Amino acid sequence: MIIEVNDNIIKKLTPTERDVVNYINSNLNKLSNMSIVDVAEESFTSPATVSRTIKKCGFEGFSELRYKISAKEEYNHDSKKVNEILGKSLIEVTKTIENISITNVLNIVKTIKESKRIYILARGLTELVAQEFNLKMQLLGYNTFLIVDPNIMMNICKTIEKEDLVIAFSLRAETKEIIESVKSAKKSGAKVVTCCCVRKSILEEYSDITIIGYKQSRTSIKEFEVTSRLPLFIISRAIIDYLII
Structure with a gap:
């Protein structure tokens, strides 16, 4: 489980957003290879809904979520490396904007x-x-x-x-x-x-x-x-x- 859902988060989520959380937590082995559009299609929602859900759960965006999953996982070495590369860009963008x-x-x-x-x-x-x-x-x-x-x-x-x-x-x-x-x-x-x-x-x-x-x-x-x-x-x-x- 990558998204820890407590009572405070559940109160913020709509039923559709809860479905997105359930899908993410149930498909961690696939998520590092998926785009936000893929997740939206698989969970029968929209990219905007997926993005909103992830932010309500405390992540900056889908890129951060996917990067953290790849950092934990042991499923696919190549996927982990690609996500590490994408993570470098995420850090550069985020820290530059902060600066x-x-x-x-x-x-x-x-x-x-x-x-x-x-x-x-x-x-x-x-x-x-x-x-x-x-x-x-x-x-x-x-x-x-x-x-x-x-x-x-x-x-x-x-x-x-x-x-x-x-x-x-x-x-x-x-x-x-x-x-x-x-x-x-x-x-x-x-x-x-x-x-x-x-x-x-x-x-x-x-x-x-x-x-x-x-x-x-x-x-x-x-x-x-x-x-x-x-x-x-x-x-x-x-x-x-x-x-x-």
């Missing part, structure tokens, strides 16, 4: 709207995050420039104006060219925003606003710097979605 300061998001949006030009800096795999962010900003009508070439970014930031804004995306916040560029921009009087996954970095020292995501310590491909950029995508989305609103 994001609402005040900082609001201040970034305000700064973006007040800026004449917006320069977006990124290097390596983080360029993929910056490319998407830049495209969406341009679709919203903002005057943005994506710069990934180290020499260009360092030269442009030396001639930047006070009405401009620099947004730096950097996972580890230690890329030399981005640090030098941000220093130059700050010296010119421009505003600087940093989106990274490291606290108390050099980049943060030179930034007006910093948003910090959560980075996993373990890397799947250890020979290369291919750590997940999911936290940066989440930060990027938070900014873009609020700009749209």
Whole structure:
């Protein structure tokens, strides 16, 4: 039994939601391989009902429930490993959202709207995050420039104006060219925003606003710097979605 049902929880559940709980507790050996849609179909309910039931029982969502089942079970080694992988993403998403300061998001949006030009800096795999962010900003009508070439970014930031804004995306916040560029921009009087996954970095020292995501310590491909950029995508989305609103 993965869901312990006490009197307080039973009072919150409808008869249909109790059926969902009974199904989950009776099918633990299958659940780690199932999606929320599968559970809804098997219990003759809907994904919304399954999600609501799980949350009433104290879980953040179906992903957390499935992850906890896989951590306990001994039925299927492969299923357990896949759920551990999915669990890493769940942790990254959850902790990044917890880290994001609402005040900082609001201040970034305000700064973006007040800026004449917006320069977006990124290097390596983080360029993929910056490319998407830049495209969406341009679709919203903002005057943005994506710069990934180290020499260009360092030269442009030396001639930047006070009405401009620099947004730096950097996972580890230690890329030399981005640090030098941000220093130059700050010296010119421009505003600087940093989106990274490291606290108390050099980049943060030179930034007006910093948003910090959560980075996993373990890397799947250890020979290369291919750590997940999911936290940066989440930060990027938070900014873009609020700009749209």
